[in-house]
Amino acid sequence: MAISRDTLTAVAFAVDGRRIGQAEQHDTLAERNLRFKPGDVLAVKVRRSEVPAGSDIYQAFEVPYQKWMRVLDALNWIAENAAADLAFRWFCGSKMCGTCAVRMNGREVLACWEAVEPDMIIEPLRNLPVIRDLVVDRTRYEEKVASLEPWIERREPYGAFPEPLTHKQMKDASKALDCISCMCCYSACPVIGLGNLTDFAGPAPLVQLGQTALDPRNSPEKVRRSLEQSGIFNCVSCYKCEEVCPASIPIVSRIIEPLKAKAAQLVPEMAINSFALREVVASRGRVDPTELVLRVQGLRSLRNPRRIWRLLTRGKINPIRTLLRLKTAAAAAASHLLRDGTGKS
């Protein structure tokens, strides 16, 4: 039954988006679970919301390691033995309820799921108001999800159980259905971090929407209405959400990108930037910022001469080059790919 450390480090390690860099640093899950001995002491700092004047907002604890210890076990140990008043939310302890997410050493983790580290700084999630210590107010997320109305409306009345449906048709929706709405992605999202500057719904609400919007049983009319509320084109595809998702949902590639494609089809006016960018690249073989700005903003872009001047002097736009449209090999290739090839513009 005993498994030696050598056997474990020899286990083939699959690199995916979430694990990039970890293999190179020998930071495998096997390593992370086996680097402690019972009796080792972890140095844990927890961000508190109320502290007596003069004391550090990060309260330090020394926590004895227990076999296969999770971050949640460390928090429970602290609450039982060192700081009875520490507030943190959890219900199931087995990656199903999605309520115990925190930031550990700057990274969003599900406390019940993540292995402890020798030195840990534990903080509440970002982008949601803190109620106390590690407990955040989920209302903002809940309201957004409700406004997207993530349920299906059928065009045809339901027949009988089981209805005709294949897993192929449900492939992307099925990934979205793994979501436990833990808010890790919502906390990691830099666009949500911009606050009210955009109307972006955020990754977690979009995954919730994807459960029904990517379901072939849903009516396109219903999907269109939901997508209109989503601000989806504010997503910058940075993959932070995908990187932190404890349920390993490919949030950008399998949920947000397919939703963007649906939005482009059902609500084309939302996708004006994407269409313009594609058109510019197809015709020029490169991104031409001047044309991009003109296509997206039209004559409105001329209303701000100071900004035009700034862009000109800093070399961000070059109207002469824009006017002299050169026929380059890149342009021909781009045109072939984007217009004549697989994806018709």
Next chain:
Amino acid sequence: MRVVTTDVAVIGGGAAGCYAALNLSKRGLKPLIICKGLVGKSGASLFAGNLVISGRALGNSEENARNTAEFLIKYHNQFLIDQSWAQRCGQFIEKVYYPELEEAGLYFRRDDSGEMVTSPGKIRSIAANIQGNSGVPFMDLRRKQIIKAGIARMEETVATALLRNSDGSVGGIFCLNYLTGEYMVVLARAVILATGYSDRLHIRSTGTREMSGDGIAMAWRAGATLLNMEMQWWHTNDLAHPPSWQRMQIYPNPMLGSEKSARILNSAGKEFFNQQKDDPLAFGPYTVQLKALVKQVRAGKARYEGGYYAGFDNCDPAEVETYTTYAKTFHQLGLPFPATMAETAVSSHYRQGGIDVDTNTMRSSIPGLYAAGGVGGHSNGLIGLATYDGRVVAEGVVQDIANLKAPSVSQSAIDAECLRLDHLRSSFGDGSTPAKLKEKLRTVMWEKAGVEKNASDLRSALDDIEQIRADLLPGMKISNTGKSVNYEWLDAIDLVNMIDVCELVIHSSLERKESRGPFIRQDFPLTDNDNWLAANILKKSGNGLRFEKRPYGLPLFAPGFSTKDNLEVAW
């Protein structure tokens, strides 16, 4: 103090509570859900791994249909069940439950060609999206249906007492929103308790954090009749480490799309349970596993706390990973899969018993108070059964509502509850914290009222619990005096309920003088159908409690023997 008036207060946001609220709302009544956790994100419903096909649904044969009913009555309930309720429930699952869930959008897992993926065996099951995680999309759908129907909900709000009308009927509840620290009174013509099966009364339990026997304790204090409180079910193969994973199960059920599934080895590496060989009805072999484990423990080859191992080393890993989540634990620990067998331990799981109800209406013994799902004492758990109860209770309330009085709860009862909670929040003794006392109580339950029980240990447990109640509770120490998100305060409130419920469990365990399924008495090893094929009914009386027996009818299935060594009985 906020006072909210509604037609029906539903306490609990799991399968039974949500479905009751949806049905009440459809029937034109105004329900309000009060949930100690988050609706659809706390409680046992979330853990539904797969969904049993009952009756003739999905190409089930007559034989499959019969097996499913037999399984529910024998292996799930050891005959302590109203068999006609079970029959009605099976029909509901076949005719209403699956079509309704699918119409609402629940995705039952297909293969690429569109065939529904089922598990093999004498009883078949399917999964919502993926086996092992069915409860997540299932309850997520319920949450969204509640939102869509505009049903009001109060979350992270604990109901602390049932409020009675002047005639003794239940007319409302007192509750505390523990995020804000605000007290609230909900006045209602009917109160439905739907607080679930799995309370965390033992040091290892499968229940979610907030489950502390509140429903049972409140009903008991209000004078409701209970039954079969001793009939505790156990998980035999949850991970032994770490502590927070005591509910992380090496699922023993047949697997979707595979002929194989998990097995268990003793400390010497010898197999003592293999689902394909040792599970007579090939579904949910919990009690079968437990009995096999008891024999290993008695032979010194396993302990209830660990020292035995479970896993899928006999399976094709690709098969396990296609339709189930069962490999996730191994991967997360960096353990080679499926070669590793993980150390496992026992966790207390569902309680078969609970509040005594009329299974046609879910009325309790107190007018205005209803119980649905796991907190009721009429069946052990499956998410389909809890859902069916949600429908029955809604119909029961609709039927009664005209005759139920407008609430007339007394201000003095409300004041008394305020005072009780304020007092708990100002526990400034120099003793243990509420969390430590909870742990102490759970340890007593684990050591003296665990898998194997006997009269002397049970009596000693009663003494220990009395000491916690009389000596330790008054000296309890709470460091946080604040009202907002004060989990210490919540622990103190929980503790009072847990003490009451633990005592009732132990008294009931002493009363049932036999062994039956997962209820194992060392001093009464026989299953005694002559005397104990009966509900062990617990009633509050002037000076404490008294027991009564009520035999069960056997219209469909009967055990076919009088007495037999429980460990040799298949179920």
